Amino acid sequence: MSDLQLALIALGAALVAAVAGYNVLQERRARRHAEAAFRGAHVDALLDPLAARLEPVLGELPADDRQDPSLGALDEVIAPAGPGEAGESAAPGSVISSRIDTVAMVLADQPVTRAQVEPLLDALEAHATPVHVEGLVDEQWTPVEDSPRDSWRELRVALQLASRAGPVAEEEIAAFNETVVGFAASLNAVSQRE
The missing domain is CATH 1.20.5 (Single alpha-helices involved in coiled-coils or other helix-helix interfaces)
Structure with a gap:
């Protein structure tokens, strides 16, 4: 070594x-x-004779000097809004959420009419999970059923991915994608995933 x-x-x-x-x-x-x-000379709590038991007791409560608030008299009664005053808040909102839906966009050069969308809606009714179709109206997505317009250049189609019954099967997602792609091809439009 x-x-x-x-x-x-x-x-x-x-x-x-x-x-x-x-x-x-x-x-x-x-x-x-x-x-x-x-080693310390600690007193054994179990071997000592029982001392007089003391129950917790509440002392005297202070007098309640607070005053409850009151509304007083109503001076003005707010008039209900008329039918023309509802404005944008009454407009239907988007029901599609990219967090729970698989979303496909259909982008068309020519406006897609309500009559052209009907076959898509009929084909999508075969799905067991909820399916929604929205059109772009004044920079806001609106369900085509509630839309004030009869034609759209951009459509958004969504399939809900999960429900109380569980997740959607891959076959149903594939069938949904094929339906949307076929619809877009029939209109000479482009289908893309969001």
């Missing part, structure tokens, strides 16, 4: 001895600490 190997063996043995010595020192300290904790 070379001098280097002997020196490394000696260094390793010294390191192991140092760790073992440190471990023994820690054991002694822990033993002393545990003995000191259990």
